[in-house]
Structures are given as structure tokens and as C-alpha cells.
Amino acid sequence: MGIVAIGQAVPRHEDPTLLRGEGSYTGDVSLPNQAYGYVLRSPHAHATLVSIETKAAKAAAGVIDVFTGADCKADGIGKLPTVQMPAPNFDFDSHVRPDRYALATDKVHFVGEEVAFVVAETLAQARDAAELIEVNYEPLPAVTNATEAMRDGAPQIWPDNPGNVCFESELGDKAATDVAFEKAKHIIKQRMVVNRSSANSMETRGTNADFDPVSGRCTVYVGVQGVFGMRNTLANAIFDDEIENFRVVTGHIGGSFGMKNFYAETIMTIWASRKLKRPVKWENDREESLLSDYHGRDKVADLELALDADGTFLGIRANIIANMGAYLSPLFVAHTLLSNGGIIGVYKTPTAYLKISAIHTNTGSTNPYRGSNRPDVAYYIERLIDVAAAEINIDRMELRRRNIIPDDAFPYKGPLGINYDCGNFALDFEEALRLIDAEGFDARRARSEKNGKYRGLGLANNVEGAAGGGQEFVDIALDTDGKVDVFAGTTENGQGHPTMYRQVVSDKLAIDMDQIAVYEGDSDLMAQGNGTGGSRVSSVGASAAHAASEKIIEKAKAVAGHELEAAAADIEFADGRFQIAGTDRRLSWREVAAAARKEGLPEKLQGGLSVNGDFQGTANNFPSGTHVCEVEVDKETGRVAIVRYVAVTDAGQVINPLLLEGQIHGGIGQGAGQVLMEGIQYDAKSGQMLTGSFLDYAMPRASDFCSFELIDHPTLTDTNPIGSKGAGEVGAACAMPVVVNAVVNALAGLGIKHIDMPMTGETVWTAMGGVQN
Incomplete structure (x- = not known):
């Protein structure tokens, strides 16, 4: 493979083993x-x-x-x-x-x-x-629906939680938000259901x-x-x-996807x-x-958007009911209370107020599922904008333009405490419209109409807080044969961590990528680590590898200086070699590793060429982007087909474009799958699950999607030394609103303003029939 740089498209190192069926999963472990x-x-x-x-x-x-x-x-x-x-x-x-x-x-x-x-x-x-x-x-008696569980006389699940309310929380300035709504020319209201889904790894x-x-x-x-x-x-x-x-x-x-x-x-x-x-x-x-398994989503939100006569956003209000299930999951806080500040999306919004009610029902627990709460809030604002545009008769793209946060506004602090450090929201938005050829959409819609299909175009902007805070640990050891062992405190779930870590270390140490081995997922290999979640590895984990690489270079300089009888400050590192400045006296990594095992070294240099590295993140980073897609809806069956999909993504410094594409691709598949077919259903009276197998719970397949057109538009964050942003969930966050917006746009001529997920053929057909009748 050779030495690879950060930003280079490198195939996943771990794939051949898995494709040959040689992976070792929990089920493969059989003991005497x-x-x-x-x-x-x-x-x-x-x-x-x-x-x-x-x-x-x-x-x-x-x-x-x-x-x-x-x-x-x-x-x-x-x-x-x-x-x-x-x-x-x-x-x-x-x-x-x-x-x-x-x-x-x-x-x-x-x-x-x-x-x-x-x-x-x-x-x-x-x-x-x-x-x-x-x-x-x-x-x-049982109750499975959160809004029904709050009603007087509903079955009581826990004696210490009257009304089945586990907790309630408020976020934002209610008084200021109420004043904004009093001044508004337009107040747009919409109830939205974010359906319960299963990770189904x-x-x-x-x-x-x-x-x-x-x-x-x-x-x-x-x-x-x-x-x-x-x-x-x-x-x-x-x-x-x-x-x-x-x-x-x-x-x-x-x-895993959080499950x-x-x-x-x-x-x-x-x-x-x-x-x-x-x-x-x-x-x-x-x-x-x-x-x-812990399920995802399952929320009902009553949303309101206040606008002035020109369509400028004045404030947003939301009353969110979250179905927690019978018990609280381990990460219930993330699922319900974190990331709610992102409800403003990429838009200038002076004030906001949210009330969140966590409700117990006789169902399985809900927990963070790819994106946790971020896809939910992205769905709320992006759907609300389309509803508002239709109601006040403003072009929905123009309404976004009037309110999008401009480039010169960064860092931008939202009304709910979230602080966007960087981004290029307007450029991503316009680029997505250009790539989809929005101006030519009417002609494509007419062609679909002739073929018995309604055609719709949907767009959604998104920015989300990836877990850039917290600490992560990476240890590096280099042996005398030139082999490098990298031990990471994160855990690979299929994202491609081994390839990413090898790439960061290869870039920093100027060592052939094939000489680097990565180890994760064993608590005996390191003292500590904080695992994987919230799209943290490409920022916090990679930065820990970056820090460990710098640390081992500094130790190697000291060892080389001792071996070459020079001060460490006089040793320069370049192209994988340590050289006394201004001379041709130099050592390779292998030679330094051998020197590090010699007797007579100062105590702090003894023990071989190994270091413990870590990175302490201090703030989240904010990956963002714009997705735009076109769908066709069959007039006879209501079946929805995605016929074009473009995603423009700002993930900061991209470590490996192929890994990024894989994450965006998978996120779109899961988000769109939730929109079009996935959904856990319970019988309202008995509490029996109605979707207890893949005969009843529909899963998306590759044949359900068109090819995705993926574009990178990076702005580098200064929250970590690499400049990278977490990208594991940004695809899922955008996919939900963009597909729903496209379907509703396709049916707008029928007077349909909103359809809740999942938008199965039956659901869409019923909505079409109801309007036509």
C-alpha cells in the first residue's frame, strides 16, 4: 500500500477478511x-x-x-x-x-x-x-401509545409515575418565544410523528x-x-x-447503530x-x-413556527412527547434531551422554546438509534418550512434562502445554547439545487405524469452536533522490524476504524500502511477508552491517534539524539527518518526502535518505542449538508420510488473519502428506509407486537434506491487538530425530511399537506384516495 496521506481514498483494509467469511463474531466463539x-x-x-x-x-x-x-x-x-x-x-x-x-x-x-x-x-x-x-x-390493562398513556384513566404502568410521566423538561426562553409569536404575521402549526424503528443490525x-x-x-x-x-x-x-x-x-x-x-x-x-x-x-x-432490542425514535411533536410578513423566522415552539417504553434505556438522556438545540437547523432563529415529556408505555425501551435525537429535530424544522411555504404562498427554496445562516455569521450561537463553530450552509444549499437541476424539474414532472406517476422534489438542510467533546485514548508501539501496533479505546462496529487509524498514523509517521496493525475491542489491551458513539471516532479518536503519533516522534527524536550523540532539539524528522540538522547522519524508524531497546538509555527513554496518547475534546463539531431528491409516486398503488438523490456534505477534513461515502450511503439507506417502509407496530389493546418478523417489518434493500450522488464541501473545524467532523450520522439525519418533503411535494396537486411516516404504498394510496374522494 505504501505511505498514505490524510484525505486519500484508500480501500478498507478490513474488507477482504470479512468478504471471505473469515470474520470472528460473538456467535463464532465456541469454548470447551x-x-x-x-x-x-x-x-x-x-x-x-x-x-x-x-x-x-x-x-x-x-x-x-x-x-x-x-x-x-x-x-x-x-x-x-x-x-x-x-x-x-x-x-x-x-x-x-x-x-x-x-x-x-x-x-x-x-x-x-x-x-x-x-x-x-x-x-x-x-x-x-x-x-x-x-x-x-x-x-x-396495557397501553402502547404515549399520547394515550397520558390520558386520564389510562393504565398505570408504574405507581411512582402518575400519568405515566417519567419526567418533563423545558428548554429555551418561553416568555421571549411567546412574545415573538404575539408579533408574528404567520403562525404555522403541524403535528408530526417520528415512527418507532428497529436497528436490525x-x-x-x-x-x-x-x-x-x-x-x-x-x-x-x-x-x-x-x-x-x-x-x-x-x-x-x-x-x-x-x-x-x-x-x-x-x-x-x-x-450496532447505537443499539x-x-x-x-x-x-x-x-x-x-x-x-x-x-x-x-x-x-x-x-x-x-x-x-x-432497544428501539429508536417514537416521538410525537406539536410544532409551531412564527414568521413575519416577509417570511423571516421569529421563533419556534415545540411540545414533544417521547415514548420511553416500559423502562428507561441506558442512554435515555441522549435519546430525548440532547441535541434539541438543533431544532433551529441552519436558520437564523431569534428564540425557541421546547417542552419534552418522557412517557412510559407497555413497549420495549427506546434508545439512541443512528443519529439519536438529531434526525428527529432535523425532520421537525425541514418539514415545518415546507408546510409554512405552502401555507403563506412563498417558494419553499426562497423561504430557506431568506433565513439561512450566512457565512459571515460564524461562530453562530443559537437560542438554545448550541454554538456552530463553522460551516458553509448557503453554498451547500445552492450547490445541491444546481446538481439536481431544480430549474428543469417541471419538465421531468410532466414526463412522469405521462407515465402515470406523480413526481416530487424534496430538499432538506441539516447541521448536527457530533460528539467532539470527551476524551479518547490511543497507544502506539513500534517494533524493531518496523511493524507498528496501534491500540484504540474505541470499538469498530463496521465503520472502518482500522483503515482510518492506519491512515492517520501512516500520514504522521511516514510509515507504509501495510506495516500498521490496529487493535480495538479488548479491555485487556489498554487501560481505558470511551468507545464509539455520536460520530466521535473520526474527530476525537483520530485526534488521539494524531497526538500519539506526535508523542512517539518526540520520543524517537530523543532516542535518536542519544544514539547519534546529539541533542534531541537538533534532530529533525522527515520522510520517516531522524536526522541531525545540517548533516547527513540519520536513522530510520527501525534503527531508532532498535536503539530504544539498548541498555544505557536514560530512564524516561527505556522500555522500547511505545507511547500512550490521548486527546481531550472540548466542544462538539458540526457536520452539515444539503440533501435533495426526486421521487415518483405510482398513481395506482401509492408506491414511492426514489429516482434521484444528491447529498452535499461538510464533514470537515475528510480522512478517507471512501469511508465517508460509505457512512453517508448507509445513513441515507436507514433514514429513507424509516420513511418508506420501516416501523415497529404494537396492537393498541393487547400490546402484542404486530411486526415481529421480517414478514411484517419491512427492511430496505439496495433495489429500493437509486445511485446516490455524493459531494464533499468541507470547512475545517478548529475543535481538533485534524479539522475533521463526525459523519457517521449526518446522512440519516437529512434523509428523513428530504424524502418526506419529496413525497408530499409530489402529491401537493391533490391538496395533501402532510403524511406521517412510514409512507408505505398503502398509506400513500389511502391519503391519495381520501383526497380524490
């Missing part, structure tokens, strides 16, 4: 004396557990043991954690958080909740034995726990976005044990291994995943 676990789940959305009889199951062939909530409580196993994240105007301890243990004890609160855990010699034996467990349920969740009774140490093989956070939580919150007694290893991970977090099944698997003193393996099947 392996036992298998199976979870018995509740068939009721809300019920009292009157009794559980496990005698027959324990006597079944191959069964090693059966565990219930009573066993869990007797052993003092800790409850599932919720992460105390700082959020504006929110006191983490001001509300009641329902306790969730690994197995239910007195009641069950959603279909799929864990009731018992069977461990047997084979998975088939564990499944068969689970059918012999006799559970006496006393069904209770290609690899389902699983855990294989291997407890060593001699050392008292448990090795946990599990796909999770942060091995150190998992290790620390297991020790401190669940098992009250020493951190050193847990090792967490991920192996390859087949997707692979902390779960009851992982606790049960580890607990069973510790009790039985042998390895125990558990894996979800797809049906179980749809029931028990």
Missing part, C-alpha cells in the same frame, strides 16, 4: 465445555407474575439449571444501569427511574420481557425445557461468558460499542466485584457462567431481537 442459554420471555404486555414453576424444566434432558427473578434477587445482582449524562435544564435525580433487573420478579411490563433463563448442554435442549416452565400470569445480539473459578475472572465475548464502559459497569454496578475480574472482548461486530448497549441477557449469561463455573453462550434470534 460450552453451555447454552435461552430466555423465556413474557407473552403479555402487562401482567402480574403470580407464580413460576420450574421443576419440570430443571428435570428435562440436558438442563443444567433454570434461573428466575427470585434467584436474581437472592444473589443481589444489580439492576440495569442508566447513564448519568449532563443535559440542559435537567436534574438526573429529579425523577423516578423504574428499577429493571435481569429477570422480572413481580410483574412484566412489555411483550418480550425476560422471565426465566434456562441453561442446558445444547440450545435445542434449553429451548425445549423453556416450554416446560409454568408461569401463572394475571393480565393487566445484520448480526443479532449475543454474549458468551467464560468464568475461570481459579482466578475468579470472567471473559465476556459480546458485541458492544464500548468495552471499558461495559467492564466497569459489570464490576461496579452489577456484580460488586473488582474491575480486574472482567475482560470484555468484542471481536467483529455486525452493526448494542447494556442488556439483561448479558447480565444473565455472565451470572450463569459464574454460578455454574463453565462458559455459557446466549444469542438472540431475529424475532427475539425485534421484541427485545
Whole structure:
């Protein structure tokens, strides 16, 4: 491969292994004396557990043991954690958080909740034995819709949360916003539903726990976005044990998107291994995943936009109801309370006020899902602008132009505390319109009309806060053979971290990329790390690799100086060599690495050529961009086809254009999939899931999309030394509003102003029929 530079398009180093089927995932781990676990789940959305009889199951062939909530409580196993994240105007301890243990004890609160855990010699034996467990349920009334759960007389899920309200939070200046609305010439109102969806990663969740009774140490093989956070939580919150007694290893991970977090099944698997003193393996099947994985989105928002007579934005108000499910997920704060400041989008907005109500229902928990709350707020503002333009009869693109934040306004501080450090919003917007040939759209619409299709054009601008704050760690070691080992505290979930880290280190150290190996996802390899999430790795993780590279160069200069009998300050580094300035005396990396192992070095230079590096981010960065697409809607069936899609992205300094394209491509697929077909559905009365398999839960395929036209328009951020911005979620954030805007635009001639997601053929056909009739 040779030496590669930051910004160079380099194919993913990790792909050949995966494409040959040689990846090693949690399910591939099989250990000597392996036992298998199976979870018995509740068939009721809300019920009292009157009794559980496990005698027959324990006597079944191959069964090693059966565990219930009573066993869990007797052993003092800790409850599932919720992460105390700082959020504006929110006191983490001001509300009641329902306790969730690994197995239910007195009641069950959603279909799929864990009731018992069977461990047997084979998975088939564990499944068969689970059918012999006799559970006496006393069904209770259930509620699955958050707005219905708030009504008087709705089933009460938790006694300490009257009205099923877990917490309420306000953000912004209500008084100032009310004044702005009083002065407004136009007030636009729209209710929007952001549908519940499932991450549906290609690899389902699983855990294989291997407890060593001699050392008292448990090795946990599990796909999770942060091995150190998992290790620390297991020790401190669940098992009250020493951190050193847990090792967490991920192996390859087949997707996560925020979903692979902390779960009851992982606790049960580890607990069973510790009790039985042998390895125990558990894996979800797809049906179980749809029931028990943390879901995404599920919000209802009543939105208002105030404008003056010229269409200038004066303020925005929102009342957002978030369906939390029966229990709070570990990262519930991010899902509901973070990124709400982004509701102003890329627009000058003097004032804003939001009220967020978090509501319990008899459903699975909701958690951050690709983009967390950022796609939601992008959807609110971009849909609201299109609704406003139609209502006050202003061209929707012109309305955006009048309000977009100009280049000379940066840094721009929004009314809800968010601070955009840089960007080029207007240029991205105009470039997207040029690339899609917006002026020629009417002719294309006429051609589609002749073919029995309604054609629509949608556009959405977006800016989102990527997690540029926080600390990350990267260690680098260089051996005498010239090989470089890079250890990162992040966790690869399929994004291409190994390629990115190798590229940053190759660029900084001027070392052949093929000489560099990257290691992630093993808590024994490093002292600490903060994992993956919020699009943080390309900024914070890459910057930690950048810092470690600079640190090892400085150490190598000192070693070279000692070897060449010169001061370290006189050593220059260029093109992979260390040279005394003004002379031809120089050493290669290999020679310096060998010198670093010699005796007689000063103490601070001993121990070989290795360093511990870190980067402390101080602020978020703000990737942005504009997406524009065209759709055709079949007049007979309502089926929507995306026929053109252009995305202009500002991700700062692009480390690897191919990796960026992959992230934007995948984000568009997930965002558009949620718009057109995906959606978790529950029966309103029984609480049964109606989309419990891929027969009912539709997943997007490559054939559902056209080719995406992707353009980079970078502005470099100064929040990190590379200038990069997180780009893992910006594609998903823009895709939701742009596709909905395009579909509604296609149907505008029928008088349709809004259709909620998912816009399935049936939903669109029904809306068309309703208007036509």
C-alpha cells in the first residue's frame, strides 16, 4: 500500500477478511465445555407474575439449571444501569427511574420481557425445557401509545409515575418565544410523528461468558460499542466485584447503530457462567431481537413556527412527547434531551422554546438509534418550512434562502445554547439545487405524469452536533522490524476504524500502511477508552491517534539524539527518518526502535518505542449538508420510488473519502428506509407486537434506491487538530425530511399537506384516495 496521506481514498483494509467469511463474531466463539442459554420471555404486555414453576424444566434432558427473578434477587445482582449524562435544564435525580433487573420478579411490563433463563448442554435442549416452565400470569390493562398513556384513566404502568410521566423538561426562553409569536404575521402549526424503528443490525445480539473459578475472572465475548464502559459497569454496578475480574472482548461486530448497549441477557449469561463455573453462550434470534432490542425514535411533536410578513423566522415552539417504553434505556438522556438545540437547523432563529415529556408505555425501551435525537429535530424544522411555504404562498427554496445562516455569521450561537463553530450552509444549499437541476424539474414532472406517476422534489438542510467533546485514548508501539501496533479505546462496529487509524498514523509517521496493525475491542489491551458513539471516532479518536503519533516522534527524536550523540532539539524528522540538522547522519524508524531497546538509555527513554496518547475534546463539531431528491409516486398503488438523490456534505477534513461515502450511503439507506417502509407496530389493546418478523417489518434493500450522488464541501473545524467532523450520522439525519418533503411535494396537486411516516404504498394510496374522494 505504501505511505498514505490524510484525505486519500484508500480501500478498507478490513474488507477482504470479512468478504471471505473469515470474520470472528460473538456467535463464532465456541469454548470447551460450552453451555447454552435461552430466555423465556413474557407473552403479555402487562401482567402480574403470580407464580413460576420450574421443576419440570430443571428435570428435562440436558438442563443444567433454570434461573428466575427470585434467584436474581437472592444473589443481589444489580439492576440495569442508566447513564448519568449532563443535559440542559435537567436534574438526573429529579425523577423516578423504574428499577429493571435481569429477570422480572413481580410483574412484566412489555411483550418480550425476560422471565426465566434456562441453561442446558445444547440450545435445542434449553429451548425445549423453556416450554416446560409454568408461569401463572394475571393480565393487566396495557397501553402502547404515549399520547394515550397520558390520558386520564389510562393504565398505570408504574405507581411512582402518575400519568405515566417519567419526567418533563423545558428548554429555551418561553416568555421571549411567546412574545415573538404575539408579533408574528404567520403562525404555522403541524403535528408530526417520528415512527418507532428497529436497528436490525445484520448480526443479532449475543454474549458468551467464560468464568475461570481459579482466578475468579470472567471473559465476556459480546458485541458492544464500548468495552471499558461495559467492564466497569459489570464490576461496579452489577456484580460488586473488582474491575480486574472482567475482560470484555468484542471481536467483529455486525452493526450496532447505537443499539448494542447494556442488556439483561448479558447480565444473565455472565451470572450463569459464574454460578455454574463453565462458559455459557446466549444469542438472540431475529424475532427475539425485534421484541427485545432497544428501539429508536417514537416521538410525537406539536410544532409551531412564527414568521413575519416577509417570511423571516421569529421563533419556534415545540411540545414533544417521547415514548420511553416500559423502562428507561441506558442512554435515555441522549435519546430525548440532547441535541434539541438543533431544532433551529441552519436558520437564523431569534428564540425557541421546547417542552419534552418522557412517557412510559407497555413497549420495549427506546434508545439512541443512528443519529439519536438529531434526525428527529432535523425532520421537525425541514418539514415545518415546507408546510409554512405552502401555507403563506412563498417558494419553499426562497423561504430557506431568506433565513439561512450566512457565512459571515460564524461562530453562530443559537437560542438554545448550541454554538456552530463553522460551516458553509448557503453554498451547500445552492450547490445541491444546481446538481439536481431544480430549474428543469417541471419538465421531468410532466414526463412522469405521462407515465402515470406523480413526481416530487424534496430538499432538506441539516447541521448536527457530533460528539467532539470527551476524551479518547490511543497507544502506539513500534517494533524493531518496523511493524507498528496501534491500540484504540474505541470499538469498530463496521465503520472502518482500522483503515482510518492506519491512515492517520501512516500520514504522521511516514510509515507504509501495510506495516500498521490496529487493535480495538479488548479491555485487556489498554487501560481505558470511551468507545464509539455520536460520530466521535473520526474527530476525537483520530485526534488521539494524531497526538500519539506526535508523542512517539518526540520520543524517537530523543532516542535518536542519544544514539547519534546529539541533542534531541537538533534532530529533525522527515520522510520517516531522524536526522541531525545540517548533516547527513540519520536513522530510520527501525534503527531508532532498535536503539530504544539498548541498555544505557536514560530512564524516561527505556522500555522500547511505545507511547500512550490521548486527546481531550472540548466542544462538539458540526457536520452539515444539503440533501435533495426526486421521487415518483405510482398513481395506482401509492408506491414511492426514489429516482434521484444528491447529498452535499461538510464533514470537515475528510480522512478517507471512501469511508465517508460509505457512512453517508448507509445513513441515507436507514433514514429513507424509516420513511418508506420501516416501523415497529404494537396492537393498541393487547400490546402484542404486530411486526415481529421480517414478514411484517419491512427492511430496505439496495433495489429500493437509486445511485446516490455524493459531494464533499468541507470547512475545517478548529475543535481538533485534524479539522475533521463526525459523519457517521449526518446522512440519516437529512434523509428523513428530504424524502418526506419529496413525497408530499409530489402529491401537493391533490391538496395533501402532510403524511406521517412510514409512507408505505398503502398509506400513500389511502391519503391519495381520501383526497380524490
